[in-house]
Amino acid sequence: MAKIAQSRHTAVAKKLIGVADTVVTAAERRQDPMLSIPIRSLSNVTFNPRKGMIEMGRKKQARSFFNVGMAKKFMQTVLVADALEELQRANLTTSLREIYYRTKHTIKDSNENTFDTQNESDPLIEDLEVALEALREELHVRAENAGSIVGPVVFGDDGDRVDCTRLGKGGYSVPSIVEPEYLEIRTCTADFLLLVEKGTQWNRLSEDKFWRRYNCVLLTGNGQPPRGVRRLARRLHEEKKLPVYVLVDNDPWGYYIYSVVKQGSINLAFESNRMAIPKAKFIGLSSSDPDRYGLPRNVGIKLNEKDIDRAKELLDYDWFKKEAWQKEIKRMLASGLKYELDALANKDFQFLTKKYLPRKLKEKDWLD
Amino acid sequence: MPPRPEPVPAVTAAEMGARQREISVSEFFTKNRHLLGFDSPRKSLLTCVKEAVDNSLDASEEAGILPEVTVKLEPVSTNGSVAPSQATRFRVTVVDYGPGIVREQIPPIFAKLLYGSKFHRLRMSRGQQGIGISAAGMYAQLTTGKPVQIISRTGPKKPAHYFEVQIDTKKNEPRILEKKQVDWESHRGTQVTMEIEGRYQKGRASVDEYLELTSIANPHVHLVYQTPEGETKDYPRTYNQLPVPPREIKPHPYGIEFGMFLKMLHDTKSHWLSGFLAGDFSRVSSALAEEICKQAKIPPHTRPRDLHGERAEALYKTLQATKIMAPPSNCLSPIGEQAILTGLYKQIKGDFYTAVTRPTAVYRGNPFAIEAGLAFGKGPEAAAKKPEEAAPLAEGEEREEESELARVIRYANRVPLLYQQSACSTFKAVLDTNWRTYGIAQSKGALPAGPMVIFVHMASVWVPFTSESKEAIADYDEIRKEIRLALQECGRRLGGFLRRRERAKSEFRRRNIFELYIEEVAEACGRLKGGTLNVGKLKDQLQKIAMKRTGGEETDQALGKSGGPEGLPHSIIVTPEGVEGAVPLLPDGGAPAPAGDGAMGRLSEMTPPDKPAAKTPPAARHLKGSGRRAGAKPAGRKTRTRPKRKGK
DSSP states (O other): OOOOSTTHHHHHHHHHOOOOOHHHHHHHOOOEEEEEEEEGGHHHHHHEEETTTEEOOSSSSOOOOOSHHHHHHHHHHHHHHHHHHHHHHHTOEEHHHHHHHHOOBOOOTOHHHHHHSSHHHHHHHHHHHHTTTTOOTTTTOOOOOOEEEEESSSEETTTTEEEETTTTTTTTEEEEOOTEEEEEEEOOOOOOEEEEEEHHHHHHHTTTHHHHHTEEEEOSSSOOOHHHHHHHHHHHHHHHHHHOEEOOOOOHHHHHHHHHHHHHHHHHHHHHHHHOOOOEEEEEOOOOHHHHHOOGGSSSOOOOOHHHHHHHOOOSSEEEHHHHHHHHHHHHHHHTTTTTTGGGTTTTHIIIIIHHHHHHHTTTOBBO | OOOOOOOOOOOOOHHHHHOOOOEEEEHHHHHHHGGGGSSSSSHHHHHHHHHHHHHHHHHHHTTTOOOOEEEEEEEEOSSSOOOOOTTTTEEEEEEEESSOOOOOHHHHHHHHHTOOOOOBBBBOOOOOSHHHHHHHHHHHHHHHOOEEEEESSTTSSSSSEEEEEEEEETTTTTEEEEEEEOOOOSSSEEEEEEEOOOOOHHHHHHHHHHHHHHHHHHHTTTTEOOOTTTTTTEOOOOOOOOOOOOBOOOOOOOGOHHHHHHHHHHHHHOSSSOOOHHHHHHHHOOOHHHHHHHHHHHHHHHHHHOOOOHHHHHHHHHHHOOOOOOOOSSTOOOOOOOHHHHHHHSSOOSSSSEEOOOOOEETTEOOOOOOOEEESSSSSHHSSOOOOOOOOOOOOOOOOOOOOOOOOEEEEEEEEOOOOOGGGGEEEEEEEEEEGTOOOOBBBBBBBBBSSSEEEEEESOOOOOTTTTTSBBBOOHHHHHHHHHHHHHHHHHHHHHHHHHHHHHHHHHHHHHHHHHHHHHHHHHHHHTOOOHHHHHHHHHHHHHHHTTHHHHHHHHHSOOOSOOOTTEEEEEEEHHHHEEEEEOOOOOOSSSOOHHHHHHHHHSOOOOOOHHHHHOHHHHHHHHHHHHHSSSSTTTTOOOOOOOOOO
């Protein structure tokens, strides 16, 4: 567990203690204790076209104690606040799962557990993040390290110099908290950053030393990129002025990953300011690529019902209203097929490194 | 080449003719005993008990005597004692304290098939055809060779007669092996003993189940059962009113087929056609009879016997086309809601009971009435029992909940039906009913799930069975519809009960939830505040808010008892605190005293006056017989000594 600077503790700890104050004050006044928590759903986000990102609205949800439907959640929220405050006091960071275990116990005189699964505690931590306007890092909660980076960039991590050109094919494992206090970007000489959806393609590019040839940073989040990866991309983009390109599968989920990187996610809309990269470009796979690169139809996969529904949802999102995007998505729906990045191997194992990306970059064939 | 078989000499018509001969009913049923319910040894044992008990009950009721029947099963072994479950031979003894049988009628009743008083009358009774008891005797004769032994006495001043009889199967006539006067401790009644091949096994469709079910539908009967294991089970009388004696009715024109009509034309005592129509059918008045004759263009003064062929058919068709009132319903004697409730309450543990008697309806010209009942739940004992101290669950673990299906108990004219459940109209109606509407789980095409017993009874002058062994009611649309309506009414009441209980439960849960969580929330707040908070005070404050929010004392009331079963007629609700509703008074004082004023009012109005007979301990009654006391009840009827213990 990393030691952290002492400076902001009191502020966050105060906010957490405020939860207890809410309960005490309400009880004094013989009122139902109530926490108001901003709503984290599509209904409470708006797309700000000027900033090019998703922002959270003002809608809040009252979580009160004396309501059968909410009582347990209220109790759980207080327990989580207690655990988070304990972290502040002890000056430790921990994982979501450890918070789950820390707060789990059997309620006195009953068979009922405070929490039955981690799925119950995770959203409460996000609730508190939003309600208290505290970042997850400030709450001392980290996620799993779930990303890798390789390329001409040098970090300072806990006083160690990490040169990402000298870490073999494996690269540097992106930590969950990448704020400047924790991770310093010392130098970066790359020309652009390529964010790859899947580890497989990242490995291919890393193994082929694509980054050396095209002087770029290769980053992957193994699927939907976690906060650390998104935040790091944003910092490299902002601090080192690296253009960001996103390479994902050609399916609705791939499109959405790109949009999360670019405009932010619905669930973490309050973090868009720190995470979104409105200038990120979508480099592929595009629904026009199979034609252009001669991918045979038989390496496509038929869209299932869920895919189709999701694609239709995307068509309705404000941030997909650009004509090029409507065309892109409708083209996929019309073909009825989706393509994985892996399908490029059908032409050649190194097709991605040697043909596909060079041509894309040369033709500046990307979507904004 | 193999040698060709010798050609079989052809048979001449004369030779064939010589082989033709009459078959007696007895011979027929000897070969086809499965038609009468004697297929397996286990079922045969049940059928013998059933026939004897049904006869005893019919006879006692018709004579206006509250029935009292003792059933005794003894394993018989040729070499030493044998365990009841291993025995293959049993001695079945059934004793009643009913009207008895006059001497000369004893042999034909027990040793002549199709001899009885019930077949020719349209009157609701357990037996219908006059096959039952003699068939049982025939089965005894067939499997063990032993005769049927009968002792009967018609009154305290009359002698008791002892008979040993067998059937001459060729002639379908009784053969008397022994007859004498004996001393008998009973003042009145009949005792039958048969030795038969059988198997005794408890459980579904056993003698035990049959007697238990009989006791449910006949709470006015006192049953004593001595099991093959030597145990004595007592099913006390919990309802002291004899069923209203059903009236005998004339057939309704709509229920008569043409062949039957011709036979009636031939047999009638009327001299004129119009007289025949008005006199031999129900709901045909003299005026209507004249009208029918006119319509059929047959003079009303024709002699019925002279009517043949086309003219008879024309009259029959006119009769069927004429609008005639539905048959009278006073020929039926339904069990009654209160009696069903009493029977269910006595025999089945539960939390909720209800019963419905439908008005009389008609199928094929036969009046019938459907009654349904429900017993739901596991009883207050199960509810009061503390649930096992379950360990807190780990992630991914779940508590298992048992799911049993409802049990359907079926009756026709108060007789339990134990076989062929799925062929029975009642069972189909139970499946037809949408129990989910009433808050009971039910998978598609299956019985409803839950701790529930569903009672269905059909009372009719003629119950349409699917076979001679009387195991399932035929599936007439009219019958199925009536059953469904009765079940739906029961279901509605059950739904009302369940909703009420659920309301109280959810209030309780609400309170509980808050109490549980207040502890957690207050402790966490205490930790957050770093020990500067008075946790006890916070808990108290939160408790007070919780009280206010969950309705305070109102909830306490909902959790306890809030009056009688509101809007649930003919129902009983049992809670660990007591019983509400139309609770019967059990003679042994076994019923908990009802609580609540509302329930009291209902109670006094529905519980029959306690008869002295009920207070007599069963053992004492046993010796003296209960005839006189109970016989006093239907004052207007004379006790008939004519035999009427016959039949299926």
